[in-house]
Amino acid sequence: MPWPAAGTSQDDDRGRVERTARAVLDGIGDPATATTAEFLGACYDAGLAWVHFPVGFGGLGLPAGLQAAADAILAAGGRPDPFLNNPIGVGMAGPTLHGHAGEELRAKLLRPLYTGEQMWAQLFSEPGAGSDLAGLSTRAVRDGDGWVVDGQKVWTSLAHLASWALLLARTDPDLPKHRGLTYFIVDMHAPGVEVRPLRQATGQAEFNEVCLTGVRIPDAQRLGDVGQGWNVAMTTLMNERSAIGDSALGRDSGTIADALGLWRDRPDLHSPALRLRLADLWTQAEAYRLTGERARVARTAGPPGPEASIGKLVGAELNQKIYDFCMDMLGPEGTLYDSYDDPADALAAPVPAGAGEHDRGRNVADPAQRPGRAGASVARRRPRRHRKTLAGHPAGLTHPAPTHPAPAVHDQISARSRQSARAGVAASLPERCRERAGSDRCAHGGRPRRTGTRSGRSGEPS
Amino acid sequence: MSSEFTWSAEQVELRRTVRAFAAQLSPQEEVRRLMASPLGHDPAVWSRLGEELGVLGLATDEEYDGVGDGLVSQAVVIAELGRALVCGPLLGSIILGATVLGGLNDKAARAELLPGLVAGRTSAALAAPLHRGGFDPTAVTVTATVRHSASSPGGTSSPGGTATAEHTLRGSVTHVLDGAAADLLLVAAAIGGGDGDGDGYTIGLFAVNADAAGLVRQSTPTMDLTRRQATVSFNDVPARLLAAAPQAAAVLATTAETAAVLLAAEQVGAAQYLLDLSVEYARTRLQFGRPIGSFQAVKHLCADMLVLVEQARSVAYHGARALDEGTDDPRIAASLAQSVCSKAFTQVAAMAVQVHGGIGFTWKHPAHLYLKRAYTDAALFGSADAHQERLAQLVLDEAGTS
Numbered sequence A: 001m002p003w004p005a006a007g008t009s010q011d012d013d014r015g016r017v018e019r020t021a022r023a024v025l026d027g028i029g030d031p032a033t034a035t036t037a038e039f040l041g042a043c044y045d046a047g048l049a050w051v052h053f054p055v056g057f058g059g060l061g062l063p064a065g066l067q068a069a070a071d072a073i074l075a076a077g078g079r080p081d082p083f084l085n086n087p088i089g090v091g092m093a094g095p096t097l098h099g100h101a102g103e104e105l106r107a108k109l110l111r112p113l114y115t116g117e118q119m120w121a122q123l124f125s126e127p128g129a130g131s132d133l134a135g136l137s138t139r140a141v142r143d144g145d146g147w148v149v150d151g152q153k154v155w156t157s158l159a160h161l162a163s164w165a166l167l168l169a170r171t172d173p174d175l176p177k178h179r180g181l182t183y184f185i186v187d188m189h190a191p192g193v194e195v196r197p198l199r200q201a202t203g204q205a206e207f208n209e210v211c212l213t214g215v216r217i218p219d220a221q222r223l224g225d226v227g228q229g230w231n232v233a234m235t236t237l238m239n240e241r242s243a244i245g246d247s248a249l250g251r252d253s254g255t256i257a258d259a260l261g262l263w264r265d266r267p268d269l270h271s272p273a274l275r276l277r278l279a280d281l282w283t284q285a286e287a288y289r290l291t292g293e294r295a296r297v298a299r300t301a302g303p304p305g306p307e308a309s310i311g312k313l314v315g316a317e318l319n320q321k322i323y324d325f326c327m328d329m330l331g332p333e334g335t336l337y338d339s340y341d342d343p344a345d346a347l348a349a350p351v352p353a354g355a356g357e358h359d360r361g362r363n364v365a366d367p368a369q370r371p372g373r374a375g376a377s378v379a380r381r382r383p384r385r386h387r388k389t390l391a392g393h394p395a396g397l398t399h400p401a402p403t404h405p406a407p408a409v410h411d412q413i414s415a416r417s418r419q420s421a422r423a424g425v426a427a428s429l430p431e432r433c434r435e436r437a438g439s440d441r442c443a444h445g446g447r448p449r450r451t452g453t454r455s456g457r458s459g460e461p462s
Numbered sequence B: 001m002s003s004e005f006t007w008s009a010e011q012v013e014l015r016r017t018v019r020a021f022a023a024q025l026s027p028q029e030e031v032r033r034l035m036a037s038p039l040g041h042d043p044a045v046w047s048r049l050g051e052e053l054g055v056l057g058l059a060t061d062e063e064y065d066g067v068g069d070g071l072v073s074q075a076v077v078i079a080e081l082g083r084a085l086v087c088g089p090l091l092g093s094i095i096l097g098a099t100v101l102g103g104l105n106d107k108a109a110r111a112e113l114l115p116g117l118v119a120g121r122t123s124a125a126l127a128a129p130l131h132r133g134g135f136d137p138t139a140v141t142v143t144a145t146v147r148h149s150a151s152s153p154g155g156t157s158s159p160g161g162t163a164t165a166e167h168t169l170r171g172s173v174t175h176v177l178d179g180a181a182a183d184l185l186l187v188a189a190a191i192g193g194g195d196g197d198g199d200g201y202t203i204g205l206f207a208v209n210a211d212a213a214g215l216v217r218q219s220t221p222t223m224d225l226t227r228r229q230a231t232v233s234f235n236d237v238p239a240r241l242l243a244a245a246p247q248a249a250a251v252l253a254t255t256a257e258t259a260a261v262l263l264a265a266e267q268v269g270a271a272q273y274l275l276d277l278s279v280e281y282a283r284t285r286l287q288f289g290r291p292i293g294s295f296q297a298v299k300h301l302c303a304d305m306l307v308l309v310e311q312a313r314s315v316a317y318h319g320a321r322a323l324d325e326g327t328d329d330p331r332i333a334a335s336l337a338q339s340v341c342s343k344a345f346t347q348v349a350a351m352a353v354q355v356h357g358g359i360g361f362t363w364k365h366p367a368h369l370y371l372k373r374a375y376t377d378a379a380l381f382g383s384a385d386a387h388q389e390r391l392a393q394l395v396l397d398e399a400g401t402s
């Protein structure tokens, strides 16, 4: 990645962004008194949601690289993390709408998206189309001034909370698979949209199966031209990847903070071997963090590049190593888990701001076609609790039941995402291997299943 | 060397029998039913393993209703139980309980307590710190005092309570495997002078009856739902001394080695299952119009899993043989087995999730059950790090001085 050139006009812009951010904080006053929606709404109205978006749409029309200047000030001033608040909305839908939606849609959707008043989901993956996203078979058929959609989606994170979703569907089964796709946004409350929660390995149901049966979508909710769905989806996925790979973090924050906290809190578990291992992990975390910072600075404008994939690749592996370390350090304490029950109230309410990190998984790419694939976003409902719960009192082990987030389980989300990031890096290289699928298996619109089981045959080999 | 990795016809048959038994009586739906049940296992199935198949006492002497075959045969069986995640007090009763009792000098206690365990009629649990890769006397949290009262311990004839208890126990032990439902608790306790001088204690090994007065057991929620743990508290609980110093600590040290090796066999069996499952999925799951196993990335993942499983198998069975026949330093063989197998199983489990994509992350798919078992196993009798530390002492430090 190139070093950005320093320039005076950018320095002026930076000053403006910083002043605006401070003004927002002044307007908010005590952050404890503002709701998440109020706080984020003020940021949006001031143009600090995405500084590179146009004025009036959450932006200031400035280079994207200046977002970091705003974020640093706002985050320090207590702003809830908009991405954690609505990961698919802020991470993926926002940039996609910015790139491909008309003014009317953007005016209507961007603000509640940013404030989290309207949650978003991503209806891409299907039982037969995961890594091979372009092989999807959900059909959209033209009907007067709109479209009628039938099909089945799966692994849809947060669909149970979403007001809106990004949808990729097949509009022309006769064209080669990547060319027959069109991109829509769909109202999740429209008739014919049925969401069925799927229980995850963590016990919670944060992803879902979504059946679409005769769902009507106005043509105004089409993003990009008919047949251009793949290109629009690339915007979504590239932004997803950059949202994952290079968020701004200070030293000793993020996953390594969990390990450092555990180390500080539990001198009784120290050993020379663990000490060296943690020092090594800390070093790797710093290299990762600083590379991410460099990528952010390099990206003053324009679309995200391969550097975001590098960040994701390293980050996913590092997270798993860090959580493995925590498990090893905890020893038998790590074999406990508070509960696999999914509290019903947790499903009813939107994931609160700051509820924890969202580890986001993606899977492998079609090496020929796209650098990365699909968003797995999972809110950790019990973030970092082990640090406090286990802190310094082994007696707390007896009762009440100790709690910790079973990092090993959670981290499988990132474990399973490594492949894709690697493919993402590979796909961005000049001489990429062009591996094309032999046949297009997805020309027929799939009828949704009607059975009532929670997970049924989803994802089984088709 | 020639016989190290060969299996007798009986052992081959044993593997086949247990696999068939598990397929029939412990299919995955049954494992899931049991993991949601209060007890966590089906005592009828457990006793069939003991009494009908006779596979719980393969390392126990014939004199005590065992088979006297040794640890290699027991490891073969445990690998199969691990493969199917068969629920039962394997850790408490067999891997720990029968091993401890088998090592006692006290013949009467062996004769009294072992037959029930290997028949699967009774169950045991061990409350002793083995989690640092060996028995750690400094981590004992229970103290024993000589009883001055002559009153009877509650008049029971079930295991552990027959002889007059001469001691009472105080303290609390966490992470007691299979501890909540065990009929017999084997407890390591520090026998103090009772004069306030805390240092001069020795370690004793005690038996406590499940219905002893002052015994409080609380199940703790576990990450691996197929395995139970309890916190066991002793409030002046009458106990019977099974072994005093120095025998108690020696038996517990040997038990830690045996447990390391037998747990390694479980890790191998379970990891092998995940490898088989993943290879099968890679063969049949189509993406881009081809089986995902035809993509090099997936192929390599499966190949890496295979390498891990095979290396794990080598050290696990080397360990069992070494403990049976003295072909290697048992401390080295045990720590080698645990450090390799813990890493292998956890890595294989993570890779299996990866191969399976989204479906591997669901509750319905078996991958998470094995993943949780993998991380739990790795923590039970010492982490890979702890065993490597022991290996460093044994191979590097001691080698320099000999």
Ligand SMILES: Cc1cc2nc3c(=O)[nH]c(=O)nc-3n(C[C@H](O)[C@H](O)[C@H](O)COP(=O)(O)OP(=O)(O)OC[C@H]3O[C@@H](n4cnc5c(N)ncnc54)[C@H](O)[C@@H]3O)c2cc1C
Residues within 6 Å of the ligand: A121, A122, A123, A124, A125, A127, A128, A129, A130, A131, A132, A154, A155, A156, A157, A158, A207, A361, A362, A363, A364, A365, A366, A367, A373, A374, A375, A376, A377, A378, A413, A419, A420, A459, B285, B286, B287, B288, B292, B295, B296, B297, B298, B354, B355, B356, B357, B358, B359, B361
């Ligand atoms: C927690 C979670 C949340 C998710 N959230 C969403 C969501 O909100 N919206 C959505 O649309 N999707 C979501 N997904 C789906 C995710 O994008 C898919 O799981 C992913 O695209 C992989 O598809 P698959 O599960 O069908 O696996 P498969 O495509 O069947 O892949 C199985 C394995 O094969 C490998 N593989 C496949 N093809 C190749 C190849 N050509 N080269 C090398 N390796 C290959 C994969 O890497 C993987 O290891 C989520 C998934 C998870 C686990």
